[in-house]
Amino acid sequence: MKRFNQIRSMSNLKEVAKKAGVSVGTASAVFNGKNWVSNDLRLRVLKAAKEFNYRPNRIARNLRSNTTNTIGVLVTNINSPFFSQIMKVLSYECHKNGLNLFFSDTNCDENIIIKSLNDFLEHKVDGIILLGIDTREQLLRDILFDVELPIISIEGNYSIENMDYIQADAFQGGYIATKHLLELGYYPISIITGPLNPEEKILRKNGWGRFKGYLKALEDKGVVYNPEYSYKGNFLFDDGVKAIEYFLTLNPLPRAIFASNDMMAINAMQAIKEKGLRVPEDIAIVGFDDIPAASFISPALTTVRLPQKLLGNLAVDILMSRLQGKSAIPLRKVLPVEIVVRESCGLYLGEKR
Amino acid sequence: MKRFNQIRSMSNLKEVAKKAGVSVGTASAVFNGKNWVSNDLRLRVLKAAKEFNYRPNRIARNLRSNTTNTIGVLVTNINSPFFSQIMKVLSYECHKNGLNLFFSDTNCDENIIIKSLNDFLEHKVDGIILLGIDTREQLLRDILFDVELPIISIEGNYSIENMDYIQADAFQGGYIATKHLLELGYYPISIITGPLNPEEKILRKNGWGRFKGYLKALEDKGVVYNPEYSYKGNFLFDDGVKAIEYFLTLNPLPRAIFASNDMMAINAMQAIKEKGLRVPEDIAIVGFDDIPAASFISPALTTVRLPQKLLGNLAVDILMSRLQGKSAIPLRKVLPVEIVVRESCGLYLGEKR
DNA sequence: TTATTTGATTGAAACGTTTCATTTGTTATA
DNA sequence: TATAACAAATGAAACGTTTCAATCAAATAA
Numbered sequence: 001m002k003r004f005n006q007i008r009s010m011s012n013l014k015e016v017a018k019k020a021g022v023s024v025g026t027a028s029a030v031f032n033g034k035n036w037v038s039n040d041l042r043l044r045v046l047k048a049a050k051e052f053n054y055r056p057n058r059i060a061r062n063l064r065s066n067t068t069n070t071i072g073v074l075v076t077n078i079n080s081p082f083f084s085q086i087m088k089v090l091s092y093e094c095h096k097n098g099l100n101l102f103f104s105d106t107n108c109d110e111n112i113i114i115k116s117l118n119d120f121l122e123h124k125v126d127g128i129i130l131l132g133i134d135t136r137e138q139l140l141r142d143i144l145f146d147v148e149l150p151i152i153s154i155e156g157n158y159s160i161e162n163m164d165y166i167q168a169d170a171f172q173g174g175y176i177a178t179k180h181l182l183e184l185g186y187y188p189i190s191i192i193t194g195p196l197n198p199e200e201k202i203l204r205k206n207g208w209g210r211f212k213g214y215l216k217a218l219e220d221k222g223v224v225y226n227p228e229y230s231y232k233g234n235f236l237f238d239d240g241v242k243a244i245e246y247f248l249t250l251n252p253l254p255r256a257i258f259a260s261n262d263m264m265a266i267n268a269m270q271a272i273k274e275k276g277l278r279v280p281e282d283i284a285i286v287g288f289d290d291i292p293a294a295s296f297i298s299p300a301l302t303t304v305r306l307p308q309k310l311l312g313n314l315a316v317d318i319l320m321s322r323l324q325g326k327s328a329i330p331l332r333k334v335l336p337v338e339i340v341v342r343e344s345c346g347l348y349l350g351e352k353r
Numbered sequence: 354m355k356r357f358n359q360i361r362s363m364s365n366l367k368e369v370a371k372k373a374g375v376s377v378g379t380a381s382a383v384f385n386g387k388n389w390v391s392n393d394l395r396l397r398v399l400k401a402a403k404e405f406n407y408r409p410n411r412i413a414r415n416l417r418s419n420t421t422n423t424i425g426v427l428v429t430n431i432n433s434p435f436f437s438q439i440m441k442v443l444s445y446e447c448h449k450n451g452l453n454l455f456f457s458d459t460n461c462d463e464n465i466i467i468k469s470l471n472d473f474l475e476h477k478v479d480g481i482i483l484l485g486i487d488t489r490e491q492l493l494r495d496i497l498f499d500v501e502l503p504i505i506s507i508e509g510n511y512s513i514e515n516m517d518y519i520q521a522d523a524f525q526g527g528y529i530a531t532k533h534l535l536e537l538g539y540y541p542i543s544i545i546t547g548p549l550n551p552e553e554k555i556l557r558k559n560g561w562g563r564f565k566g567y568l569k570a571l572e573d574k575g576v577v578y579n580p581e582y583s584y585k586g587n588f589l590f591d592d593g594v595k596a597i598e599y600f601l602t603l604n605p606l607p608r609a610i611f612a613s614n615d616m617m618a619i620n621a622m623q624a625i626k627e628k629g630l631r632v633p634e635d636i637a638i639v640g641f642d643d644i645p646a647a648s649f650i651s652p653a654l655t656t657v658r659l660p661q662k663l664l665g666n667l668a669v670d671i672l673m674s675r676l677q678g679k680s681a682i683p684l685r686k687v688l689p690v691e692i693v694v695r696e697s698c699g700l701y702l703g704e705k706r
Numbered sequence: 707t708t709a710t711t712t713g714a715t716t717g718a719a720a721c722g723t724t725t726c727a728t729t730t731g732t733t734a735t736a
Numbered sequence: 737t738a739t740a741a742c743a744a745a746t747g748a749a750a751c752g753t754t755t756c757a758a759t760c761a762a763a764t765a766a
Contacts, residue, residue: 013754014753025754056475057751058472058477058753063753064753077441081434088460103454146363296646297650382745416722417722418725
């Protein structure tokens with residue numbers, strides 16, 4: 001078929017220049033806003049370009065000029081409301097700064113991470129943003145060890161030299177969430193954690209901070225931590241039911257639950273209700289992330305709000321200043337979070353108070 | 354600072370070839386899987402490449418070979434659970450087919466649409482996928498009139514020559530949703546529509562189909578359509594409250610509502626409850642899309658489920674066959690939808706039955 | 707007038723690949 | 737033995753830009 005084989009653009013600078021009666025260099029200068037082209041020639045070039053419906057070939061330009069105005073974004077799960085919100089900000093901010101985006105959703109698959117990063121590099125992206133990528137540090141090192149690009153990780157902190165990261169304060173979040181429950185007098189308080197790192201047998205990055213915050217809050221109130229009251233989740237929706245099923249085997253039942261993200265919290269709430277218990281009268285629950293659904297389920301979920309928009313904005317800001325060669329010290333920023341009190345924790349003020 | 358100025362890769366084919374003692378052409382052949390290279394040379398080349406940590410330069414390759422294995426995806430709103438789900442599928446399927454993705458979120462901004470499409474074209478993408486793009490047809494024509502690329506539109510049907518589209522059956526969806534309400538005996542039945550097209554003063558594409566389905570269902574049951582019982586929404590969350598506020602001025606009140614998407618439906622449900630009314634006892638409600646939240650709010654939302662995964666899969670399938678030059682007839686596919694009965698319409702069997 | 711500076715424009719090299727006509731070497735055929 | 741056929745490898749052109757040293761023309765200074 002004839003339809004799609006004429007991919008090569010109909011016209012190029014050479015033709016445009018010829019039509020306008022100028023040299024290729026001059027034509028190029030026009031499109032690059034060089035100020036030394038006379039108005040006469042400039043207009044002739046633009047006219048010829050319009051006539052030929054000329055479209056600059058970025059491939060050729062990139063090859064010669066050794067910069068692509070392109071960055072690669074690797075995201076852990078675009079279907080998460082938390083990340084898709086940030087992605088939207090990234091797209092918009094990059095657009096404002098004249099950057100185009102390569103995109104890949106890893107779905108937590110190591111092979112996709114590897115392939116996508118290599119693709120980004122082969123495409124000579126000017127920078128890379130990792131969004132929520134939580135993987136083995138060594139894997140990233142293996143790929144990135146010799147690349148000299150700005151790399152910004154959002155919500156995923158690695159101690160890789162030259163890599164910036166920004167993240168919400170998971171520890172503080174875990175702390176205030178748990179403190180909120182403690183101050184309302186709830187006891188015992190369970191936790192649904194994030195996933196374990198398969199290798200190191202410890203909680204993975206973000207889950208880890210949330211868990212530590214939980215522990216510290218307990219400690220500060222003089223409550224001893226009972227590992228039986230923690231359930232390992234995977235940040236996935238149906239970890240909520242699973243956790244509840246486990247918690248219901250405990251005696252005494254947990255009086256409140258801190259879920260390490262909203263999806264699990266919401267699912268847990270459902271499960272609690274299905275078991276004939278009430279939220280918060282029988283079991284209070286606090287989440288983490290403040291996804292949109294948190295506000296419109298019933299009871300509305302009390303949760304920890306992360307500064308999503310700020311994370312996105314800051315990532316691009318940092319990236320831009322890296323690209324402009326400002327500042328050499330890798331930036332590690334931890335942004336404060338806040339608790340959003342809604343209905344799911346009620347106002348119970350029990351004996352512990 | 355020194356950190357980021359050595360973007361150009363350390364090694365290139367020429368160096369690798371030299372190290373391996375072969376010609377550049379041979380080295381190139383090795384990386385392109387040409388079968389005529391002797392095993393001896395192949396190994397030498399690979400060894401040299403590894404030694405230099407060689408990474409092919411796709412820019413150069415693309416320029417010469419006139420194909421980029423890259424496609425552009427333009428999405429209306431990545432933060433919508435409906436589109437982000439499809440986006441995830443697109444990313445995965447493209448990865449499987451060796452395609453890289455350029456990404457841009459338009460946020461319904463015409464300027465971003467224009468800029469992004471032009472960027473895609475300047476980057477010489479091999480194809481374009483429009484995801485939920487609902488804009489003036491002329492705008493697309495102006496940009497795409499001379500490009501000969503496969504372009505697939507998901508959930509946004511244009512009668513542009515050579516453009517494929519696939520979409521869920523909006524008409525059928527509106528029809529079965531309304532029919533469901535009618536069969537349960539509800540009357541009168543309100544509708545919250547999608548947005549109007551500012552120019553043509555008619556409903557925009559998808560909203561239009563849903564509305565037509567609603568009308569047809571009424572007609573088939575012999576119910577006369579009363580325009581007072583329709584409210585123009587914008588597919589946005591808080592159109593729900595606004596609609597309810599309007600509907601509550603009506604007499605009699607609507608006994609059921611068909612909301613043209615789940616976001617508005619969920620928001621409307623909230624508003625109904627806040628007004629002290631019950632769902633479905635006082636007002637029943639049916640949504641459209643089946644976003645995740647539909648299943649976990651209370652009462653769970655009865656809604657029309659669209660085949661998201663299929664839409665994504667099919668889009669890439671079509672794209673791939675276009676790229677391989679199969680079939681010249683533009684494909685216009687409309688996929689069936691199904692109703693998911695949950696709680697929000699109850700089992701009322703009123704007089705109308 | 708001549709030399710110098712300035713500003714506008716040119717032309718060709720370069721970017722790192724792929725492609726393809728050509729060359730070289732080997733094996734089969736007559 | 738000479739020739740044809742085949743396989744393996746080469747080398748240079750080409751892709752469409754940007755870049756930059758060189759050129760040319762005009763304006764200014766001496």
